[in-house]
Amino acid sequence: MAWELLVPLLVLSPLLGAVLNAFFGRFLKGSLPGVIGTLFSFASFGLGVLAFLQYRPMGRTTPEIVPFFSWLDVGGLKVDIAYQVDHLSLFMTLIITGIGSLIHLYSIGYMKGNPGIARFFSYLNLFLFSMLHLVLAENLVLLFFGWEGVGLCSYLLIGFDTHKKNAADASIKAFVTNRVADLGMVIGIALTFWLLGTVSFTQIAISFPHSSLFLKALPVVAICFFIGAMGKSAQFPFHVWLPDAMAGPTPVSALIHAATMVTAGLFLIARLNYIFALVPQVGFWIVVIGSFTAFFAATIGVYQNDIKKVLAYSTVSQLGYMFVAMGAGAYVSGLFHLLTHAFFKALLFLGSGSVIHALDDEQDLRRMGGLKSHMKITWWTFLLGTLAITGVPPFSGFFSKDLILEKAYFFHPVFFATGAVTAFLTAFYMFRLTFLAFTGRSRVNPKVHPHESPWTMTFPLILLAVGAAFSGYLLIPESLGGVDLLERYFAPIFTRSSSGHAEEHHLTPSIELMLASVSLGVVALGAGIYWFFFAKKEKIPGDESEYKGLRLLVANKYYVDEFFQVVLIGPLTAFSEFLSQVVERRLLDRVLVGAGRISAGIGSVLRRIQTGTVVDYAFLIVLGTVLILSVFLWRGM
Numbered sequence: 001m002a003w004e005l006l007v008p009l010l011v012l013s014p015l016l017g018a019v020l021n022a023f024f025g026r027f028l029k030g031s032l033p034g035v036i037g038t039l040f041s042f043a044s045f046g047l048g049v050l051a052f053l054q055y056r057p058m059g060r061t062t063p064e065i066v067p068f069f070s071w072l073d074v075g076g077l078k079v080d081i082a083y084q085v086d087h088l089s090l091f092m093t094l095i096i097t098g099i100g101s102l103i104h105l106y107s108i109g110y111m112k113g114n115p116g117i118a119r120f121f122s123y124l125n126l127f128l129f130s131m132l133h134l135v136l137a138e139n140l141v142l143l144f145f146g147w148e149g150v151g152l153c154s155y156l157l158i159g160f161d162t163h164k165k166n167a168a169d170a171s172i173k174a175f176v177t178n179r180v181a182d183l184g185m186v187i188g189i190a191l192t193f194w195l196l197g198t199v200s201f202t203q204i205a206i207s208f209p210h211s212s213l214f215l216k217a218l219p220v221v222a223i224c225f226f227i228g229a230m231g232k233s234a235q236f237p238f239h240v241w242l243p244d245a246m247a248g249p250t251p252v253s254a255l256i257h258a259a260t261m262v263t264a265g266l267f268l269i270a271r272l273n274y275i276f277a278l279v280p281q282v283g284f285w286i287v288v289i290g291s292f293t294a295f296f297a298a299t300i301g302v303y304q305n306d307i308k309k310v311l312a313y314s315t316v317s318q319l320g321y322m323f324v325a326m327g328a329g330a331y332v333s334g335l336f337h338l339l340t341h342a343f344f345k346a347l348l349f350l351g352s353g354s355v356i357h358a359l360d361d362e363q364d365l366r367r368m369g370g371l372k373s374h375m376k377i378t379w380w381t382f383l384l385g386t387l388a389i390t391g392v393p394p395f396s397g398f399f400s401k402d403l404i405l406e407k408a409y410f411f412h413p414v415f416f417a418t419g420a421v422t423a424f425l426t427a428f429y430m431f432r433l434t435f436l437a438f439t440g441r442s443r444v445n446p447k448v449h450p451h452e453s454p455w456t457m458t459f460p461l462i463l464l465a466v467g468a469a470f471s472g473y474l475l476i477p478e479s480l481g482g483v484d485l486l487e488r489y490f491a492p493i494f495t496r497s498s499s500g501h502a503e504e505h506h507l508t509p510s511i512e513l514m515l516a517s518v519s520l521g522v523v524a525l526g527a528g529i530y531w532f533f534f535a536k537k538e539k540i541p542g543d544e545s546e547y548k549g550l551r552l553l554v555a556n557k558y559y560v561d562e563f564f565q566v567v568l569i570g571p572l573t574a575f576s577e578f579l580s581q582v583v584e585r586r587l588l589d590r591v592l593v594g595a596g597r598i599s600a601g602i603g604s605v606l607r608r609i610q611t612g613t614v615v616d617y618a619f620l621i622v623l624g625t626v627l628i629l630s631v632f633l634w635r636g637m
Helices: 005-029 034-055 087-110 117-136 140-158 166-196 201-210 210-214 218-232 238-247 250-259 261-271 279-302 307-327 331-358 376-390 395-409 413-438 455-474 485-490 508-535 549-555 555-605 614-636
Strands: 064-074 075-084
Touching: 005 034, 005 064, 005 075, 034 087, 034 117, 064 508, 075 087, 075 117, 075 140, 087 117, 087 250, 087 261, 087 331, 087 455, 117 140, 117 250, 117 261, 117 279, 140 166, 140 218, 140 250, 140 261, 166 201, 166 210, 166 218, 166 238, 201 210, 218 261, 218 279, 218 614, 238 250, 238 307, 238 455, 238 555, 250 261, 250 307, 250 331, 261 279, 261 307, 261 331, 261 614, 279 307, 279 413, 279 549, 279 555, 307 331, 307 395, 307 413, 307 455, 331 376, 331 395, 331 455, 331 485, 376 395, 376 413, 376 455, 376 508, 395 455, 413 508, 549 555
Parallel strands: none
Antiparallel strands: 064 075
């Protein structure tokens, strides 16, 4: 199939599904809107597979540029609606459409009976379209449209239940937080165009080494793009929107946290790797922020009792790992963890949705327990997801997380130590979640009868479990008998000259074994501590009101939200109220109303002149003539 037909069909398939459900979904009965949305999603995935096979990435070194039409050509700014098919965009496309399609299928069962099902699937399809637009974009402006489209869809989906105040507040919080970070993205795009005269990725890569002005401004440009990436990928301090996004339906959480929105920031850094590779000082701060975010979020996850909030903070933490890899120049390692994380995090979120569905929307871990006998498929797949995220061999997280820790070790041992402690905390809170939900005595409301979910929900769990188990084998190091498949796959994108120093180190088997042993040891320690001191004794977390000291600080998320409320949101809200109540209503309104009243008064006086009587008009003409003559005579004297 010609690229000019294949790629637009791939991108537009979800958009067509969104349009059909938006305009005609209300007339469809039952789960038919979900079936339509899912079919278009799977169609996009099938076209993505076809594009992958047609591109033959293992034998290609150049991208395939697919022009659609010329959109803008003004003042030197030329923007084409064109798509770039290469190793990176195809990698992201398959993750987005593959996992996104499974989430669509899952949603058919999860949203059954919901009166807004057509609207929901319209939003889901639009989300996929926006993300595909983002990763396949040939230039920064087109990428930014997809970037903002993803932000809009997250706002719509997080606030899907419009009658819930917490959902509405969370959607606004996500939208505003990302808009603040997006300012950095806009400035980065503007600087790139101003200094290079182009926004095309191909032209940027060719021309930037020859622009002395751009090279001087490179740290500023990189920082701007990094700020944009921090917002989308929820890095401290922009992480605050992501846990609150749990107010949306669970499939939305899976889509945002696994396959779409949070991967956008990482993709941006990977796409512009040749810029970030030349500013190691910016890379250092990316590692610092990523490392801190990973540890910071993991500590919060330990004290969360909402099943989705635990997974939300684990997402923030795992994204921190990926940023450590990106900042260290280990782009392939970061993308490898992005892939494995997409599988096990989608699995865990959909598994939690299966639990919530079975318990009539209960999300508190303290009101669960003993579910493994009622939900065997959900239990076994969820356990596998837990083993994968904690890094237990031979599951995927073991390979991808340990590879990042190795790169962190060479960047600086401090970051390896931070990552290892984070791995310990991850094992602790994930086994805590799993045991509280599925094992021990039942604490479920007696009126609720737990049951396994329908096949539309369990079948995606099984497929995702397979991915969570085996996706790690794509990048087993050669020293361990692997073939470094992803390393060879991404070679044309991340050449040795742009891959940063972290990728160039080759570990001796003894050091590899030592680092892997430390990583595995902290995981075993975290799981073991929870088992012996909590799970075995069936200790249930107490009420948050009983917390004191450090425990209270961490359970309240270090009061970051409260800090922003006092320092930023409160003053800005007060200033907005001042502008609204004082400046607008008391000043501007009075000025405008006063001007209107003056005009009306003058008009009422002048209106009296128009009597409609000929004699009056004749008198006024004579009077006016006399006045004019008097003026002329006076000036003549």
